[in-house]
Each structure stands twice: as structure tokens, then as C-alpha cells.
Amino acid sequence: MKLNPRINEWAAALPGFSQLHPLQDDDTLQGALRLLYEVRGFLEAISGLDEVSLQPAAGAHGEYTALKVMRAYYVDIGQPNRTIVLAPDNAHGTNPASCTMCGANVVPVKTNDGCTDLDDLARLIKEHGPENILALMITNPNTAGIFDHHIEEIANMVHEAGAQVYLDGANMNAILGVTLPGDFGVDCMHFNTHKTFSTPHGCGGPGAGPIAVRSHLAPYLPVPQIMMADDGSFYLDKDRPKSIGKVRSFIGQFGVLVRCWTYISACGPNGLRNVSEKAVLNANYSAALLCERYEMPYFKPAAKQFCAHEFVTVPKTLLSTGIALVDIAKRMIDFGIHPPTMHWPVHNCLMIEPTETESKKTLDHFASVMLRIADEIEKEPQSMPHAPFESVISRADEVAAARKPQTVHLPDHS
Numbered sequence: 202m203k204l205n206p207r208i209n210e211w212a213a214a215l216p217g218f219s220q221l222h223p224l225q226d227d228d229t230l231q232g233a234l235r236l237l238y239e240v241r242g243f244l245e246a247i248s249g250l251d252e253v254s255l256q257p258a259a260g261a262h263g264e265y266t267a268l269k270v271m272r273a274y275y276v277d278i279g280q281p282n283r284t285i286v287l288a289p290d291n292a293h294g295t296n297p298a299s300c301t302m303c304g305a306n307v308v309p310v311k312t313n314d315g316c317t318d319l320d321d322l323a324r325l326i327k328e329h330g331p332e333n334i335l336a337l338m339i340t341n342p343n344t345a346g347i348f349d350h351h352i353e354e355i356a357n358m359v360h361e362a363g364a365q366v367y368l369d370g371a372n373m374n375a376i377l378g379v380t381l382p383g384d385f386g387v388d389c390m391h392f393n394t395h396k397t398f399s400t401p402h403g404c405g406g407p408g409a410g411p412i413a414v415r416s417h418l419a420p421y422l423p424v425p426q427i428m429m430a431d432d433g434s435f436y437l438d439k440d441r442p443k444s445i446g447k448v449r450s451f452i453g454q455f456g457v458l459v460r461c462w463t464y465i466s467a468c469g470p471n472g473l474r475n476v477s478e479k480a481v482l483n484a485n486y487s488a489a490l491l492c493e494r495y496e497m498p499y500f501k502p503a504a505k506q507f508c509a510h511e512f513v514t515v516p517k518t519l520l521s522t523g524i525a526l527v528d529i530a531k532r533m534i535d536f537g538i539h540p541p542t543m544h545w546p547v548h549n550c551l552m553i554e555p556t557e558t559e560s561k562k563t564l565d566h567f568a569s570v571m572l573r574i575a576d577e578i579e580k581e582p583q584s585m586p587h588a589p590f591e592s593v594i595s596r597a598d599e600v601a602a603a604r605k606p607q608t609v610h611l612p613d614h615s
């Protein structure tokens with residue numbers, strides 16, 4: 202997670218935004234509607250797609266909404282049999298979950314070296330029948346931290362089957378201003394505003410997971426849509442007969458979208474590109490500092506295979522001493538570092554996403570801590586299962602903590 206700038210909070214707390222009532226008449230909401238209209242425009246430009254809906258309340262909710270939109274499109278054009286969604290086997294768990302909730306059948310596509318296996322994709326399209334494919338749901342850069350350079354070829358294969366290319370845009374913070382999803386064949390996508398534009402996290406809400414679509418899918422987007430009238434005023438359009446309807450109360454998560462507007466406006470187009478360049482540089486810098494002690498299956502500088510904004514390490518040598526992955530994560534707490542995602546996208550991995558907001562000093566500190574932990578494991582692996590050593594609570598019984606929680610009274614230093 203990147204650092205959320207304070208200016209976002211200042212903007213969201215302005216009384217003109219925070220004290221509005223969503224049932225006020227449109228003519229008393231012009232500033233708020235203008236802001237939403239501008240967020241819509243920003244995201245249309247950033248995605249290279251035609252129309253954005255701001256309603257979904259999280260990344261996962263965006264996936265769900267987009268699937269509903271794609272399904273509605275196919276039902277409308279007389280192809281209701283399209284119910285199969287292909288998704289690479291390293292897809293985020295929300296991808297198959299959203300498909301299942303929409304009544305679609307998910308078929309995993311093999312990945313090779315972290316990227317979609319084209320032969321397997323072709324085989325699956327043939328096996329299931331091109332006429333039954335609804336979409337390919339792909340994350341790019343993907344969860345292995347790599348930008349899949351075959352994306353145009355992949356998109357062509359999916360389009361030849363008459364299906365849609367859906368981008369899980371959770372990793373857009375690696376490509377802002379560098380490339381447009383619309384240019385690499387995407388028909389429909391969601392944004393994770395928390396990862397890309399420094400807003401609070403979604404996790405199913407309350408966050409924001411706007412979706413962007415090409416024009417053929419636009420009539421099916423949720424209502425209401427934020428529009429600008431010929432006289433320059435803003436209004437909510439509820440008159441969209443083909444719309445899938447509402448997916449969130451009112452017009453979505455307004456406070457989160459104010460933060461999104463603030464971040465994008467503060468950065469500007471060049472600043473957004475700089476965000477991605479720094480996020481990618483920080484990840485590659487950190488990976489390069491660690492790769493000799495922490496094996497990285499997808500980071501191969503000698504073969505010119507670098508990472509995008511995050512990298513995955515599977516520290517096999519350290520784990521061969523008998524310690525568990527969680528021991529490394531727990532020891533990090535002693536140095537004030539929040540443990541990263543574990544065991545995903547592959548078993549026994551740490552997935553590290555430094556983000557653009559960390560300074561070189563912080564990245565160097567992080568690397569020195571990880572190298573020190575590697576030294577400790579090599580010298581004294583038996584002590585690791587007792588980490589953290591310096592926190593108020595050491596190794597908690599995680600099952601008991603969930604099933605029989607007990608609160609601890611910490612000393613009052615106020």
C-alpha cells in the first residue's frame with residue numbers, strides 16, 4: 202500500500218463535500234457532480250476506453266459489475282450461451298469469485314514463467330468452443346509482477362473468438378501514462394483506486410472500483426451516470442434502458458472519489474507517469490538488493506527479465522533450514538516493517554510491493570533488514586519460530602485469536 206497523502210484527507214473533509222446529502226437536488230450539487238464528471242474523464246483518458254462508471258465500491262465489486270455488463274451485452278445481441286471466463290491460474294482470488302457470483306464458469310489458463318501460456322489459451326478456446334467464451338480476465342502487469350508482453354497477441358486470440366478482454370486493473374500503478382489498456386486490446390476493466398490513486402482500500406468496500414468500457418458495452422453500465430448538459434451543468438442520467446441497474450447506493454463512494462480526484466489532479470499527467478516509473482524503479486531496486494539471498498522465480502536480470510511494481514520471492518534456501526515462511530514475516534515486525542503478502546500468487550512466497558512513495562533510505566533499510574534476517578536464519582534457524590522478540594505480543598495462537606479473542610490492556614502513555 203502506498204502512503205496516502207494528507208491533502209486527500211483535507212479535500213475529502215471540506216464541508217462543501219463532506220456535508221452534502223445525496224438526495225439534494227442536482228442544482229445544489231454542481232461542484233460535487235463536476236468533480237465526479239472529471240474523475241470519469243480522468244479514468245477514461247488513463248484507460249484509453251470510452252466510458253467509465255464510478256459506482257462499484259471495490260476492485261472485486263468492479264469485476265462483478267463488469268461481468269454483469271458483459272453478460273447483459275451478450276444476452277442483448279443474442280449470444281446468451283457465452284458463459285465461460287478464461288483466467289490465468291495466477292489470477293487474484295476475486296476474479297473466479299466474481300465470475301461465480303455472476304453465474305459464469307471459470308476455466309483456468311496455464312501460466313509459464315508467470316505469464317499466460319498462449320498454447321493453453323488456444324487449446325481452451327477450441328475445447329470449450331469460441332462461441333461459448335464470454336471473456337478472458339487478465340491482470341497486467343500480473344500478480345507475478347511481470348508485464349505480459351504477449352498481451353496484444355492474447356487479445357487478438359480472444360477477439361477472434363468473439364469474446365471480451367477484461368483487465369483486472371489492480372496493478373495500473375505500474376503503467377500509468379506509459380501505456381493505455383485500450384491500446385493493448387482491453388474492452389473492459391476495473392481500477393483499484395486504493396492501489397493506484399492512494400485512497401482507502403476496497404476489500405469489498407467501502408472503497409472505489411470504477412470500471413471503464415469500450416462504447417459497445419457502455420449502454421449496459423450502471424445507472425445513474427454523471428453527465429454534462431449542453432449548457433455545461435452536470436446531472437445524473439437515470440434514463441438508460443439497457444443498463445444493468447444500480448450496484449451501489451446513490452452514485453458510489455463519493456469521499457473516496459474526492460481523494461482519487463485530488464491525487465490525480467495533484468500529480469497531473471507527467472506526475473502520474475512519474476508515479477509508475479518510481480514504483481517500477483523501487484521494486485527493481487529492492488529486488489536487485491535481495492535477489493542473491495532470496496530466490497526470485499520471475500526476476501532474472503541476466504536474461505533482461507525485470508519486474509514491474511512488485512516482485513515475488515520464494516526463499517527456498519532459507520526455508521531449507523527448516524524455518525517457515527511466517528517466521529521471516531514475524532521477524533520483520535521487530536524492525537518496524539509490516540510483513541508483506543504471503544503464499545500468493547505461489548506457495549511459500551513473499552510478494553513485495555514497495556510503491557513509489559518509499560524513499561531510497563527506506564528501501565535500503567528494508568533491504569538491510571531482510572539481509573540481516575537471512576544471516577540470522579543461516580546462523581540460528583532454531584530461534585526464528587519465536588519471533589517477533591520485541592513486540593508487546595510475540596507469536597499469537599492465530600486460531601485462538603480468531604475463535605476466542607482476548608483483549609490486552611496496553612500501558613497508557615497519554
Ligand SMILES: Cc1ncc(COP(=O)(O)O)c(C=O)c1O
Nearest residue numbers: 259260261293295371403404405
Ligand atoms: C490483482 C487484484 N485483483 C483484485 C483485487 C481486489 O480488489 P479489492 O480488494 O478492492 O476488492 C486486488 C486487491 O487489491 C488485487 O490485488
